[in-house]
Amino acid sequence: MKKWISLSIFLAALLLTACSNSETGQEFTNITNQDWEEIEASAEGSTVRLFMWGGDEGINQYIDEWVTPQLEDTYGVSLERVPMDTGEILQKLQTEKQAGKQDGTIDIVWINAENFKNAKENDLLAGSFVDVLPNFNEYYDTEDPAFQTDFGTAVEGMEAPWGKVQFVFHYDSEKIETPPASFEELKTWVEENPGRFTYPNAEDFTGNAFLRHVLYANAEQPSDIYEQPLDEEQISEAAEGTWTYLNDIKPNLWRSGSHYPNSLTELDRLYSQGEVWMTMGYNEARAESLIEEGVFPESTESFVMEPGSIGNTHFLSIPFNSTNPEGALAAINFMLSPEAQLEKLKPDYWGENTPISIDRLPEEMKQKFQSVDRGESVLSQSELEESFLPESEAAYVEWMEEQWFNEVVQQ
Amino acid sequence: MKKSTFSLFALILFLFPVFMLVLQSVSETWRFQSGEGIQFQLDSFDVLLSDPNLWEATGWSFLIGTVVLLINLVIGLGTGKALTLYSFRGKSLVEAILLAPILIPVLAIAMGLHLFMIRVGLADTWLGVVLIHLVPTVPYSIKIFHNAYRQLGVSMMEQPLTLGSSPLYQLFTIELPLMKPAIRSVTFLTIVISLSQYAITAIIGGGNVITLPMIFFPFLDTANAAIMAAFSIWFSFLPFGMYVLVEGALLLLPYSKKPWRISQ
Numbered sequence: 253m254k255k256w257i258s259l260s261i262f263l264a265a266l267l268l269t270a271c272s273n274s275e276t277g278q279e280f281t282n283i284t285n286q287d288w289e290e291i292e293a294s295a296e297g298s299t300v301r302l303f304m305w306g307g308d309e310g311i312n313q314y315i316d317e318w319v320t321p322q323l324e325d326t327y328g329v330s331l332e333r334v335p336m337d338t339g340e341i342l343q344k345l346q347t348e349k350q351a352g353k354q355d356g357t358i359d360i361v362w363i364n365a366e367n368f369k370n371a372k373e374n375d376l377l378a379g380s381f382v383d384v385l386p387n388f389n390e391y392y393d394t395e396d397p398a399f400q401t402d403f404g405t406a407v408e409g410m411e412a413p414w415g416k417v418q419f420v421f422h423y424d425s426e427k428i429e430t431p432p433a434s435f436e437e438l439k440t441w442v443e444e445n446p447g448r449f450t451y452p453n454a455e456d457f458t459g460n461a462f463l464r465h466v467l468y469a470n471a472e473q474p475s476d477i478y479e480q481p482l483d484e485e486q487i488s489e490a491a492e493g494t495w496t497y498l499n500d501i502k503p504n505l506w507r508s509g510s511h512y513p514n515s516l517t518e519l520d521r522l523y524s525q526g527e528v529w530m531t532m533g534y535n536e537a538r539a540e541s542l543i544e545e546g547v548f549p550e551s552t553e554s555f556v557m558e559p560g561s562i563g564n565t566h567f568l569s570i571p572f573n574s575t576n577p578e579g580a581l582a583a584i585n586f587m588l589s590p591e592a593q594l595e596k597l598k599p600d601y602w603g604e605n606t607p608i609s610i611d612r613l614p615e616e617m618k619q620k621f622q623s624v625d626r627g628e629s630v631l632s633q634s635e636l637e638e639s640f641l642p643e644s645e646a647a648y649v650e651w652m653e654e655q656w657f658n659e660v661v662q663q
Numbered sequence: 664m665k666k667s668t669f670s671l672f673a674l675i676l677f678l679f680p681v682f683m684l685v686l687q688s689v690s691e692t693w694r695f696q697s698g699e700g701i702q703f704q705l706d707s708f709d710v711l712l713s714d715p716n717l718w719e720a721t722g723w724s725f726l727i728g729t730v731v732l733l734i735n736l737v738i739g740l741g742t743g744k745a746l747t748l749y750s751f752r753g754k755s756l757v758e759a760i761l762l763a764p765i766l767i768p769v770l771a772i773a774m775g776l777h778l779f780m781i782r783v784g785l786a787d788t789w790l791g792v793v794l795i796h797l798v799p800t801v802p803y804s805i806k807i808f809h810n811a812y813r814q815l816g817v818s819m820m821e822q823p824l825t826l827g828s829s830p831l832y833q834l835f836t837i838e839l840p841l842m843k844p845a846i847r848s849v850t851f852l853t854i855v856i857s858l859s860q861y862a863i864t865a866i867i868g869g870g871n872v873i874t875l876p877m878i879f880f881p882f883l884d885t886a887n888a889a890i891m892a893a894f895s896i897w898f899s900f901l902p903f904g905m906y907v908l909v910e911g912a913l914l915l916l917p918y919s920k921k922p923w924r925i926s927q
Contacts (some may be wrong), residue, residue: 306882336870351777351778358870516884542886547888
């Protein structure tokens with residue numbers, strides 16, 4: 253009996269101590285107020301744990317084989333990559349927040365869009381830090397709206413831009429001579445080639461982006477959507493046009509539109525087997541590694557259509573209970589450096605575009621960036637920039653999910 | 664069923680899919696519609712073996728799976744026997760409560776348990792992961808052993824008692840040898856369930872404990888079927904290996920037919 257009493261006292265004591273911490277914000281500001289040299293000095297010799305989605309061997313190898321050894325050499329910081337889905341990371345942080353756990357296991361998270369919005373709203377991030385990063389201030393256009401808002405959520409310096417991707421369509425140039433240049437032409441193409449096109453359903457990240465492109469195309473101009481917060485009445489006309497368009501192409505989709513792929517992976521598999529002749533996705537260079545692995549046919553190329561293609565930025569951030577914020581700052585600063593961004597741009601590992609401002613780089617570096625051959629399937633930088641369209645607010649994603657089901661699937 | 668029919672079904676339902684999986688893991692994307700044949704490659708295994716976490720993760724999965732299995736056997740045997748031997752008021756209620764964890768999704772209780780584990784200091788440790796893996800496994804073990812004891816019958820347990828056997832001696836000489844099928848079921852079920860927990864392992868293990876699914880599951884998003892197949896084959900070695908170990912342990916029980924002894 254005595255044992256039980258002491259055990260419950262012990263547990264109660266734990267509960268009490270756990271609930272008495274709330275000075276994170278202040279502590280983090282103290283850290284970011286230091287000089288950069290001091291931050292670097294205290295980062296040296298420490299370990300930083302980077303939690304990120306781990307489902308792409310190119311990205312994993314970029315971190316394991318390039319970033320980790322380089323970071324060790326430059327800053328003496330050892331980086332540990334931990335594969336975990338962002339949803340689980342946020343749930344873990346949320347519970348730790350509730351329990352008042354101040355010594356977390358995560359130092360850096362890879363994040364954007366709705367996840368960032370959730371993390372920010374629930375105070376799961378350490379605070380504003382991008383202003384202290386020398387590489388960010390020197391080589392990035394700090395005023396760029398793409399770094400100021402993330403799917404309509406104000407960034408406020410709480411995450412640093414790591415990469416940017418743009419939505420493109422892929423096609424097999426052996427089967428299609430000239431890809432469609434607008435959504436109208438796509439419609440005609442689908443009619444002429446029944447069963448050779450489909451898109452992932454609206455719950456999928458990519459499928460939803462495709463649908464938002466259709467919405468952009470049916471508005472007076474795309475900025476009517478991405479500059480406006482979601483107002484169903486205001487966009488009712490564009491929405492009508494979108495549903496009509498989708499219902500028109502439906503009978504000529506793969507399996508007559510009775511079934512949509514559940515994920516981009518499914519669509520990619522259909523494309524890789526030659527069932528459908530087009531696929532799509534964020535990251536304009538993603539076909540390169542798939543071609544090299546022999547998953548996509550070698551004749552795969554990409555295209556964008558009028559009125560443009562949506563692109564977004566993804567970021568690195570620091571959670572509220574990181575035990576090594578100095579190390580995290582040093583590591584993020586390094587991952588934003590021209591050298592790291594250049595290696596990321598090369599198709600060897602990842603082949604992903606950089607948010608860096610090429611104009612601000614020293615001449616030699618500039619040339620290196622411009623001479624990177626991203627691969628045959630990737631559109632030219634100017635073509636991508638010309639067609640670039642920003643993301644709309646995160647609320648559109650949810651709206652599209654619900655409406656698509658009612659207006660298209662159930663028709 | 665005739666033996667030949669059985670072999671035929673085994674071939675179609677088991678051997679053929681396994682063969683396809685192995686074939687997929689060493690070949691490039693299949694494009695049969697376009698008239699291409701199969702092209703072989705070994706890159707998928709390169710990717711698999713180049714993952715720096717692979718061996719560590721396999722080790723963690725093995726350790727956690729083994730401990731979860733041992734605890735399951737202890738709890739399952741004890742509870743199963745108690746439920747068979749004793750009758751008391753509210754027994755069906757107790758049985759229902761013991762089964763409850765598999766009726767409620769584990770993720771729904773994971774958050775509450777995570778909170779608790781943070782407070783007692785078990786979060787981010789492998790012991791915490793073992794505990795959370797007990798939630799979706801123990802109810803099955805209890806159910807299986809409860810049934811096994813019921814089939815054995817109360818008289819079978821009263822007999823050794825009247826002859827003066829100690830409970831432990833009785834367990835090893837009578838109960839375990841007679842309940843081998845139940846032990847096999849529990850072994851397989853427990854290991855497979857424990858091995859395939861992704862979300863709860865990620866949350867409770869906090870990235871300190873990297874198990875196989877944590878490397879494996881994100882690759883479900885890849886269109887490269889060969890990599891998926893290679894991972895699946897690697898994945899299947901663990902339960903298979905542990906099953907063989909348990910079979911070996913079962914041979915040590917008294918009254919077991921030893922394969923190295925020629926039977927009459």
